[in-house]
Amino acid sequence: MIENKSIVLTGASSGIGFEALKLLAKGKGNRILAVARHVNNIQYFADNVTAFSCDISTKEGVDRVFAKAEELFGKIDLFYANAGFPYYEEFNYEDWDRVDAMFRTNTISPIYTYAKYIRHLNGREGILAYTVSAIGEMAMPGYAIYSSSKFALNGFQEAIRLEKPDNLQITCLYPVATDTNFFKVANAVEFEKPFPVQKPSHVAKKMIEGIEQGKAKVSPCGLFGFAKVLMGVVPPVRTVYWKLETAKLERFKKKLAVYHEKARENVTQVVEKGREVREAVREELQEKRGELQEKREELHEKREEIHRELDEKAASVREEQKEKFHV
Numbered sequence: 001m002i003e004n005k006s007i008v009l010t011g012a013s014s015g016i017g018f019e020a021l022k023l024l025a026k027g028k029g030n031r032i033l034a035v036a037r038h039v040n041n042i043q044y045f046a047d048n049v050t051a052f053s054c055d056i057s058t059k060e061g062v063d064r065v066f067a068k069a070e071e072l073f074g075k076i077d078l079f080y081a082n083a084g085f086p087y088y089e090e091f092n093y094e095d096w097d098r099v100d101a102m103f104r105t106n107t108i109s110p111i112y113t114y115a116k117y118i119r120h121l122n123g124r125e126g127i128l129a130y131t132v133s134a135i136g137e138m139a140m141p142g143y144a145i146y147s148s149s150k151f152a153l154n155g156f157q158e159a160i161r162l163e164k165p166d167n168l169q170i171t172c173l174y175p176v177a178t179d180t181n182f183f184k185v186a187n188a189v190e191f192e193k194p195f196p197v198q199k200p201s202h203v204a205k206k207m208i209e210g211i212e213q214g215k216a217k218v219s220p221c222g223l224f225g226f227a228k229v230l231m232g233v234v235p236p237v238r239t240v241y242w243k244l245e246t247a248k249l250e251r252f253k254k255k256l257a258v259y260h261e262k263a264r265e266n267v268t269q270v271v272e273k274g275r276e277v278r279e280a281v282r283e284e285l286q287e288k289r290g291e292l293q294e295k296r297e298e299l300h301e302k303r304e305e306i307h308r309e310l311d312e313k314a315a316s317v318r319e320e321q322k323e324k325f326h327v
């Protein structure tokens, strides 16, 4: 159990981070700054938890997190940079900003956090924890950008270990597929998760234990560890695994094509419906305009008739007067 620590935890509102928050909040004497962009569900989580809404994908965001933690705790004993997100897709587009957004959150933010944390510690003891990913060690079809963002973070942690000061412990988590919002964020259209899938409570528990034990690496799935060794010795095992995962991507692409076709049909139907409604309204307006014109003409005739009658009346009155006064 981690106790008497001042802790910053990013990505605390959901999934692995939320489960980690539950465990850390139980630790006696712990004080936690729980960070995410949307913090409604952790606003009143516990007395020792301060929810902090912040986007950590920018330098200003990370600076704000440090400033808030320093204001609350003074020293940060454990900084757990867990926030991150995936895309599940076929990488077939030229979109600089889409790639940039992922690298800012998954890679640049935790790297910048390291630099800031070292300066913050200024020689004091501290722990930096990262949620990397099993995909940061073994690429997966459908996750090209995500894989590369986590491979980059993995490369960083590997290199920085060789030059980091002794006062800093770095613990990295390598989860396989974990049943969180991750898969909803990855694509709006549902897809098959990679095999195997674990519970976030299990993953978070392993990570908190790993941090406490001062581990460099935490791999919460024993099967993946075994498979990695096996794949190293018998590479065709990896080829078969990748083939199975590629088949999932192919199925997803087909599903997406049907989904897009349906969406196109829906759009066409909506456009068609809109055209029909416009046409009906136009016809009704035309009819109403015709009716109005008829009414206008009727009124005009009535007015002419009244004028005629008035003229006749005036003429007959004039005649009567003439006769009466022998003018």
Ligand SMILES: NC(=O)c1ccc[n+]([C@@H]2O[C@H](COP(=O)([O-])OP(=O)(O)OC[C@H]3O[C@@H](n4cnc5c(N)ncnc54)[C@H](OP(=O)(O)O)[C@@H]3O)[C@@H](O)[C@H]2O)c1
Residues within 6 Å of the ligand: 010, 011, 012, 013, 014, 015, 016, 017, 035, 036, 037, 038, 039, 054, 055, 056, 057, 082, 083, 084, 085, 086, 105, 131, 132, 133, 134, 135, 174, 175, 176, 177, 178, 179, 180, 181, 182, 183, 185, 200
């Ligand atoms: N689930 C998996 O299969 C799996 C496997 C390997 C590694 N991982 C890694 O595990 C970590 C946690 O993911 P999860 O599975 O727990 O997914 P999750 O349930 O979607 O949680 C992601 C958390 O990160 C926060 N977050 C995302 N972008 C942020 C930003 N720019 N600024 C601040 N907070 C941000 C989210 O809150 P807001 O949206 O409110 O900001 C949320 O609290 C990620 O680094 C992910 O890459 C997940």
